[in-house]
Amino acid sequence: MSSPILLPLARHGLLQCAPGAQFSGVLPLPRPSRLPQDYRHTNPTLGVIADRVMFRASAVSPEAPFVSGRVWLLRAADGFKAWEGYSDAQGHYRAEGLELGVSYIAVAIDPWGNHKTVGAGPVVAREDA
Secondary structure (H helix, E strand, C coil): CCCCEECCCCCCCCCCCCCCCCEECCCCCCCCCCCCCCCCCCCCCCEEEEEECEECCCCCCCCEECCCCEEEEEECCCCCEEEEEECCCCCEEEEEEECCCCEEEEEEECCCCCCCCEEEEEEECEECC
16 A cells, blocks of 8 residues: 655645545644533523522431522533522522523532532422512
Protein backbone atom coordinates (compact mmCIF):
# COMPACT_ATOMS: atom_id res chain seq x y z
CA MET A 1 0.00 0.00 0.00
CA SER A 2 1.36 3.40 -0.95
CA SER A 3 1.51 6.36 1.39
CA PRO A 4 -1.34 8.89 1.27
CA ILE A 5 -1.05 11.80 -1.12
CA LEU A 6 -1.53 15.21 0.48
CA LEU A 7 -3.31 17.57 -1.88
CA PRO A 8 -3.53 21.33 -1.44
CA LEU A 9 -6.96 22.81 -0.89
CA ALA A 10 -8.25 24.77 -3.86
CA ARG A 11 -10.50 26.87 -1.64
CA HIS A 12 -10.97 26.76 2.10
CA GLY A 13 -13.03 23.69 2.91
CA LEU A 14 -12.88 21.93 -0.50
CA LEU A 15 -10.76 18.90 -1.41
CA GLN A 16 -9.91 18.00 -5.00
CA CYS A 17 -8.41 14.74 -6.19
CA ALA A 18 -8.59 12.24 -8.98
CA PRO A 19 -11.10 9.40 -8.55
CA GLY A 20 -9.53 6.53 -6.63
CA ALA A 21 -6.65 8.61 -5.27
CA GLN A 22 -5.96 8.50 -1.55
CA PHE A 23 -5.98 11.84 0.23
CA SER A 24 -6.25 13.40 3.62
CA GLY A 25 -6.96 16.90 4.77
CA VAL A 26 -7.46 18.88 7.92
CA LEU A 27 -10.34 21.31 8.11
CA PRO A 28 -10.78 23.77 10.95
CA LEU A 29 -13.93 23.25 12.99
CA PRO A 30 -15.86 26.11 14.52
CA ARG A 31 -15.44 26.29 18.30
CA PRO A 32 -18.54 26.86 20.36
CA SER A 33 -18.40 30.14 22.23
CA ARG A 34 -20.64 28.82 25.01
CA LEU A 35 -22.17 25.62 26.31
CA PRO A 36 -24.99 24.01 24.33
CA GLN A 37 -28.40 25.43 25.08
CA ASP A 38 -31.42 23.38 26.12
CA TYR A 39 -33.82 23.71 23.20
CA ARG A 40 -36.22 21.03 24.47
CA HIS A 41 -38.66 23.51 26.06
CA THR A 42 -41.98 22.86 24.40
CA ASN A 43 -44.23 23.65 27.35
CA PRO A 44 -44.84 27.18 28.64
CA THR A 45 -42.40 28.08 31.41
CA LEU A 46 -45.04 29.41 33.78
CA GLY A 47 -44.87 26.49 36.21
CA VAL A 48 -44.27 26.86 39.93
CA ILE A 49 -43.27 24.37 42.61
CA ALA A 50 -43.65 25.51 46.22
CA ASP A 51 -42.64 22.76 48.62
CA ARG A 52 -40.69 22.03 51.79
CA VAL A 53 -37.48 20.10 52.43
CA MET A 54 -37.10 18.16 55.66
CA PHE A 55 -34.38 16.03 57.27
CA ARG A 56 -34.05 13.39 59.98
CA ALA A 57 -31.07 13.31 62.30
CA SER A 58 -31.57 9.55 62.83
CA ALA A 59 -33.94 6.82 61.72
CA VAL A 60 -36.11 7.19 64.84
CA SER A 61 -36.09 10.98 65.18
CA PRO A 62 -38.95 13.11 63.83
CA GLU A 63 -38.54 15.18 60.68
CA ALA A 64 -37.32 18.77 61.06
CA PRO A 65 -37.16 21.62 58.54
CA PHE A 66 -34.00 21.70 56.45
CA VAL A 67 -32.89 25.30 57.10
CA SER A 68 -30.83 27.03 54.37
CA GLY A 69 -30.51 23.83 52.37
CA ARG A 70 -29.47 24.06 48.74
CA VAL A 71 -32.30 22.73 46.58
CA TRP A 72 -32.00 21.54 42.98
CA LEU A 73 -34.93 20.62 40.77
CA LEU A 74 -33.86 18.08 38.16
CA ARG A 75 -36.15 17.32 35.22
CA ALA A 76 -37.18 13.68 35.71
CA ALA A 77 -37.08 12.90 31.98
CA ASP A 78 -33.40 13.68 31.43
CA GLY A 79 -31.83 15.01 34.65
CA PHE A 80 -31.48 18.60 33.39
CA LYS A 81 -30.99 20.98 36.36
CA ALA A 82 -33.92 23.34 35.80
CA TRP A 83 -33.71 25.34 39.04
CA GLU A 84 -31.39 25.95 41.98
CA GLY A 85 -32.11 27.85 45.18
CA TYR A 86 -32.13 27.69 48.98
CA SER A 87 -34.77 26.83 51.56
CA ASP A 88 -35.85 29.37 54.18
CA ALA A 89 -35.87 29.06 57.99
CA GLN A 90 -38.90 26.71 57.86
CA GLY A 91 -37.50 24.57 55.01
CA HIS A 92 -39.79 26.07 52.34
CA TYR A 93 -38.63 26.87 48.81
CA ARG A 94 -40.41 28.31 45.77
CA ALA A 95 -39.23 27.60 42.23
CA GLU A 96 -40.67 29.63 39.35
CA GLY A 97 -40.17 29.54 35.58
CA LEU A 98 -40.56 25.76 35.24
CA GLU A 99 -42.32 23.88 32.45
CA LEU A 100 -46.01 23.33 33.17
CA GLY A 101 -46.99 19.72 33.85
CA VAL A 102 -43.42 18.42 33.84
CA SER A 103 -42.15 16.15 36.64
CA TYR A 104 -39.06 17.16 38.60
CA ILE A 105 -36.95 15.43 41.24
CA ALA A 106 -36.14 17.67 44.22
CA VAL A 107 -32.61 17.21 45.56
CA ALA A 108 -31.72 18.72 48.96
CA ILE A 109 -28.02 19.34 49.53
CA ASP A 110 -26.47 20.26 52.88
CA PRO A 111 -23.90 23.01 52.16
CA TRP A 112 -22.08 22.22 55.42
CA GLY A 113 -21.77 18.49 54.76
CA ASN A 114 -23.52 17.34 57.95
CA HIS A 115 -26.21 15.33 56.15
CA LYS A 116 -26.30 13.12 53.08
CA THR A 117 -27.81 14.49 49.90
CA VAL A 118 -31.33 13.20 49.33
CA GLY A 119 -33.59 13.21 46.29
CA ALA A 120 -37.38 13.10 46.55
CA GLY A 121 -40.29 13.28 44.20
CA PRO A 122 -41.40 13.48 41.59
CA VAL A 123 -43.05 16.86 42.01
CA VAL A 124 -45.00 18.42 39.13
CA ALA A 125 -44.87 22.09 38.16
CA ARG A 126 -48.32 23.67 38.34
CA GLU A 127 -49.66 27.05 37.33
CA ASP A 128 -49.36 29.64 40.11
CA ALA A 129 -52.69 30.20 41.83
